[in-house]
Amino acid sequence: MIDNYCEENGIEGALLLDGHDNAIMGISTCFNSIKIVYSYSKIIANLEKDMNREEAEEFFEFNIRGAYLGDGTPIIMQDDIYWDDYV
Numbered sequence: 001m002i003d004n005y006c007e008e009n010g011i012e013g014a015l016l017l018d019g020h021d022n023a024i025m026g027i028s029t030c031f032n033s034i035k036i037v038y039s040y041s042k043i044i045a046n047l048e049k050d051m052n053r054e055e056a057e058e059f060f061e062f063n064i065r066g067a068y069l070g071d072g073t074p075i076i077m078q079d080d081i082y083w084d085d086y087v
Helices: 002-008 040-047 053-065
Strands: 024-030 033-039 075-077
Touching: 033 040, 040 053, 040 075
Parallel strands: 033 075
Antiparallel strands: 024 033
16 A cells, blocks of 8 residues: 555655554655654554553564664654643
8 A cells, every 4th residue: 555655656765664554644754764654552553463562562662663774764653642631
């Protein structure tokens, strides 16, 4: 799905997280870099299909958030914070 969109729109260099297409929120461009933006909460929900919450969060921290893959490294949007709680 997203592969086709990127190809049709000439988007090169953006890296995808395998198995998390349903967590894509959008595309970000910054300087000369294009990145796919993913939802933290949806990635965790995907991981919880195969592991418990604690395992999913640990896997995420070490294998997804902690991975630098070059300029195309995806952006993870922390979408489980409710800012009204801090105002």
